Amino acid sequence: FAPWTDPDQKPIIEFRNVTKTFGEFTAIHDLSLNIYEREFFALLGPSGCGKTTMMRMLAGFETISSGHIFLSGQDIGAIPPNKRPVNMMFQSYALFPHLSVWENIAFGLKRESRDRDQIAARVEEMLRLTRLTKFAKRKPHQISGGQRQRVALARSLAKAPKLLLLDEPLGALDRKLREETQFELMDIQEKTGTTFVIVTHDQEEAMTVASRIAVMDEGHLVQVATPAEIYEAPNSVYVADFIGDVNILQGRATPQGDGVSIDWAEGQPPIRAATDTTFSPGQACHFAVRPEKVTIDVERPDRPNTFRGKVIDIAYLGNISTYHVELAGGHRMKAQMVNARRLANRQITWEDEVWVGFTDTAGVVLEE
Ligand code: ATP
Numbered sequence: 001f002a003p004w005t006d007p008d009q010k011p012i013i014e015f016r017n018v019t020k021t022f023g024e025f026t027a028i029h030d031l032s033l034n035i036y037e038r039e040f041f042a043l044l045g046p047s048g049c050g051k052t053t054m055m056r057m058l059a060g061f062e063t064i065s066s067g068h069i070f071l072s073g074q075d076i077g078a079i080p081p082n083k084r085p086v087n088m089m090f091q092s093y094a095l096f097p098h099l100s101v102w103e104n105i106a107f108g109l110k111r112e113s114r115d116r117d118q119i120a121a122r123v124e125e126m127l128r129l130t131r132l133t134k135f136a137k138r139k140p141h142q143i144s145g146g147q148r149q150r151v152a153l154a155r156s157l158a159k160a161p162k163l164l165l166l167d168e169p170l171g172a173l174d175r176k177l178r179e180e181t182q183f184e185l186m187d188i189q190e191k192t193g194t195t196f197v198i199v200t201h202d203q204e205e206a207m208t209v210a211s212r213i214a215v216m217d218e219g220h221l222v223q224v225a226t227p228a229e230i231y232e233a234p235n236s237v238y239v240a241d242f243i244g245d246v247n248i249l250q251g252r253a254t255p256q257g258d259g260v261s262i263d264w265a266e267g268q269p270p271i272r273a274a275t276d277t278t279f280s281p282g283q284a285c286h287f288a289v290r291p292e293k294v295t296i297d298v299e300r301p302d303r304p305n306t307f308r309g310k311v312i313d314i315a316y317l318g319n320i321s322t323y324h325v326e327l328a329g330g331h332r333m334k335a336q337m338v339n340a341r342r343l344a345n346r347q348i349t350w351e352d353e354v355w356v357g358f359t360d361t362a363g364v365v366l367e368e
Helices: 051-059 101-111 116-129 145-158 175-192 203-209 227-232 237-242 339-344
Strands: 011-022 025-036 040-044 066-071 086-089 163-167 195-200 212-217 220-225 247-256 259-263 271-274 283-289 295-297 306-316 320-327 332-338 353-357 364-367
Touching: 011 051, 011 195, 025 051, 025 195, 025 220, 040 051, 040 203, 051 066, 051 086, 051 163, 051 195, 086 145, 101 116, 101 145, 116 145, 116 175, 145 175, 175 203, 195 203, 203 227, 212 227, 212 237, 220 227, 220 237, 237 247, 237 283, 237 364, 247 271, 259 283, 259 364, 295 332, 306 332, 320 353, 332 339
Parallel strands: 040 195, 040 212, 086 163, 163 195
Antiparallel strands: 011 025, 011 066, 212 220, 247 259, 247 283, 259 271, 283 364, 295 353, 306 320, 306 353, 320 332
């Protein structure tokens, strides 16, 4: 994976030691973060972690308790919401029901009192961009949910904001339409060059659309990185567990060669894992390994990190199957296999005695 290293990127948003309190409750703790021009940036985290509060401070709907937010280098603390070059698209879309698609998109432009030809040209451009030209005359109730979402997007982009904030923009769409719309959003973001900041609690969505993701936990940033970094090199058990499926094994690490040896379960051989982190002998740690990195075999493979167990459950998911394997001592490990590969191999089924294992670079060793 490629870490984020583009020296030409200029920050469009800078959070500097931002804290937000509601009475006694601190929703955002001393948070600092840069978001760069033309990024598609996702704020990701479980309900209540403070994502929406971050957006509302950016848009100006919420005051900042302490710290500063800079937009293109300018402190926005004192700028009223309607004077910020920021637009926010809400989950409800907030379209005007009595206005046509065309008029909905034109609404903000008319309020800016531009001349009519200019407005018409811009609306036509937005209709083309969002593939809505043939729906221009319809009212919001005469189009589908996905089309309404595109109208809201067209309206938000009509004034060419430098920054568009999207709060759970696809929440109202069903799964298939959601996936299609994610690709549309990415396409439109790229074509317009607008910086998009999206709030979502859906990790797959964040992974799909975003160039970088900030994972939040109770008002703190836990990790800010590209989707691949977050998935392949999570910096904590929290991130490893929040993004995708994972096996987390608890143990004690002891330095060995260019990695560690982890004692993790009585009667099981230690785990041998490569790591750049320095551990002191016997230091408590977690080892996190994705199920797709865990192999499952009938014959014992010739390598370390191989454990004997019995298949207790198989979840068939069409493209992949997940095998739940119970090891001696009651420990469990999930192994995933692509079904196209499985069918070519010998079938493994319930109650089968198998070997599960992984290479020494398959997982990450995390400090407790
Ligand atoms: P969700 O995904 O559910 O929208 P979120 O991550 O966007 O969650 P926020 O809406 O930012 O979370 O809320 C963060 C925390 O701040 C929550 O614990 C919430 O209860 C609290 N909070 C938000 N607004 C207020 C308010 N006006 N008064 C008091 N507490 C608030």
